[in-house]
Amino acid sequence: MSDVSRRALLGSSLALAACGQKAQSQPVPANLPPLKTIVPFRIGSSVQALHLDDPALAALLRRQVNQLTPEWQMKMEYIVQPDGSFRFDAPDRIAAFAADNGMALLGHVLVWYAQAPEAFERLDENRVSFEQAYRNYILAVAGRYRGKVVGWDVVNEAVAEDGDGWRTSLWSKRLGDFEHIALAFRTAREADPGATLLLNDYNLEYMPRKRATFMKLAERLLASGAPLTGIGTQVHVAADIRPGEITTMMKDLASLGLPIHVSELDVSLVRADNKLLGRAELERRQARTYGEAAEAFMALPERQRFAFTLWGLRDKDSWLRGENASDASAPFDDASRPKAAAAALVEAFRG
Structure with missing residues (x-):
């Protein structure tokens, strides 16, 4: 153990002693009702396909929630293969589990700055334009789950970490800072007219400046006529x-x-x-x-x-x-x- 680790351990021990009885974990009441039974809105959980092989977790999901979000297996990193083909086995399995158990499904996510599949980076635009490939991806994925999802995180984490404008990505470089976001929403609506289309981001509680920029982006999307119909925090x-x-x-x-x-x-x-x-x-x-x-x-x-x-x-x-x-x-x-x-x-x- 390093000196830093020892100091951290000592500090934690001293703090725990100082907190006394106030710091002790509160007893959990027996027989808590399932979360989904006590609210009029949907209660959800993220899940991976492999989680569904665990009977204990599958039972807990059935008892507690009525909506699922694929943790990462509806993202480009899973779906888009190096040769440009699409893979849907894991998200299909999650969608089937949700349907079989009367749960809603939230699509997550169509466009994320952090992912730039190889197939997009080396796209031969003599055969198909970047914009066509971008639209085709959204139409294919959102269209596959049309009527099976209640909504989509259409664009994820678009705002710069410090709140100073929007993130730079492969999508923004090729299609425009604002244009690639608006295009994603318009295309998602074309693919699934009934889904709620969300703009999703993080650290909005910690960083007021980022939150303000996020809200300005949402307002600009609405003003442009883009079909933004929900926001995710x-x-x-x-x-x-x-x-x-x-x-x-x-x-x-x-x-x-x-x-x-x-x-x-x-x-x-x-x-x-x-x-x-x-x-x-x-x-x-x-x-x-x-x-x-x-x-x-x-x-x-x-x-x-x-x-x-x-x-x-x-x-x-x-x-x-x-x-x-x-x-x-x-x-x-x-x-x-x-x-x-x-x-x-x-x-x-x-x-």
């Missing part, structure tokens, strides 16, 4: 986020008048900036944060509550566990037992 946050930040963000986003999707909620313990907080105190704050997110969503007008999605139900299935084996960011533990975070969600939804 991911809410990947740490347990030491300041109370009130999620609530403030939700109120700001609500001013656009569009349906809102809490699209990727998780609350990390190990990403907390305050390294003096002990584990039990972080768990207490984690539960409080889940509760605040639910309360802020419940405060929205009913017509603006699109859905509330957890980015993984169990700790062991979270992408954050891959970053750090000690993280426990979800409302349910590795054995599918509800944590204080799950109880906080129930309490807030019942509100």
Whole structure:
């Protein structure tokens, strides 16, 4: 163990002792009702196709949620092959599981700055233009799941991290900063006239400047006639986020008048900036944060509550566990037992 690790461990131990009884995890009430049974909107979870092979997780999904979001297997990184062909086996399996269990399906995601498949980068425009290939991809993917999804994250994380304009990507370079976004929405509407079409982003609660730029982009899309019909806020946050930040963000986003999707909620313990907080105190704050997110969503007008999605139900299935084996960011533990975070969600939804 390094000196830095020893200091961190010592600091955590001292902080835990200082917190005393206030930091102890609160008991979780027995027989919590399933989340999907206590709210009038959809409760969702992310999922990978391989997760469906785990009977315990499949049972937990059936009990708790009524909407699924493919975690990454509807993204270009999975679908687009090096030769330009498309692969749909995993997303088809998730779509079938959702349909077989009476669950809605959220399409995620059509266009993301972070992904530039090889087939697009080496496109021979003597055969087909870049714009044609871009449109063809969206038409093929959104068209395949037409009538099977309730909505699409059409464009993901379009706003620059510091809030200074929009991100540069292969799509923006070839089709234009704003034009590639508007084109994606128009093409998605052509492919699926009935789906809610969302603009999705993250750190909107932490960074007011980014949130303002996100809202200006949404307003410009609406002014241009692009069929933006919902917005998604991911809410990947740490347990030491300041109370009130999620609530403030939700109120700001609500001013656009569009349906809102809490699209990727998780609350990390190990990403907390305050390294003096002990584990039990972080768990207490984690539960409080889940509760605040639910309360802020419940405060929205009913017509603006699109859905509330957890980015993984169990700790062991979270992408954050891959970053750090000690993280426990979800409302349910590795054995599918509800944590204080799950109880906080129930309490807030019942509100």
